[in-house]
Amino acid sequence: DGGITQSPKYLFRKEGQNVTLSCEQNLNHDAMYWYRQDPGQGLRLIYYSQIVNDFQKGDIAEGYSVSREKKESFPLTVTSAQKNPTAFYLCASSLEGAYGYTFGSGTRLTVV
């Protein structure tokens, strides 16, 4: 079954620590995206990548980093520079030229 997998589902991090969220897809999609959801804020774009070895900042990239070494994988690192990292993180993918995204099931990150 093709799909997009995010892991882990829940993640706890101590202040000052970096943490990496995994996103893997086997849909053969070209583009991948990371969004953050906060209550009342909708979905805000962190980073996106339209092709392997290339990625672009979204609207709220500060404190985050990504890599796209393989077409299937787009991990997101939440660094200690991110001032308010507690949120629900969503990864998505799409075919080039496609009109919609396929989303993963999300990772809830909590800073303790």
Add this chain to the structure above:
Amino acid sequence: DQQVKQNSPSLSVQEGRISILNCDYTNSMFDYFLWYKKYPAEGPTFLISISSIKDKNEDGRFTVFLNKSAKHLSLHIVPSQPGDSAVYFCAARHMNYGGSQGNLIFGKGTKLSVKP
């Protein structure tokens, strides 16, 4: 500057009645619009879409209407069911696909509650 606006954070309707969720946009270069449905702690799932060359698209109980002159679209759910209770996101895509303009722009969502 919000390009896609969902001005109602929440909506409550009775089971069997119609649910109408609204979305306004400001960019006349958007050419495709989508609705996503999201349950708590899950990723959004695609619900229905409409191209800017149409004014209506129907899929079972779900119908999306587009009024280009008013830059307004709406999602109608008839009849509403308790399982429809979720957050609904409106999204739009710029016609010049490529680069950042190809990314979907999402509204903040409307939480629909359908009461039995």
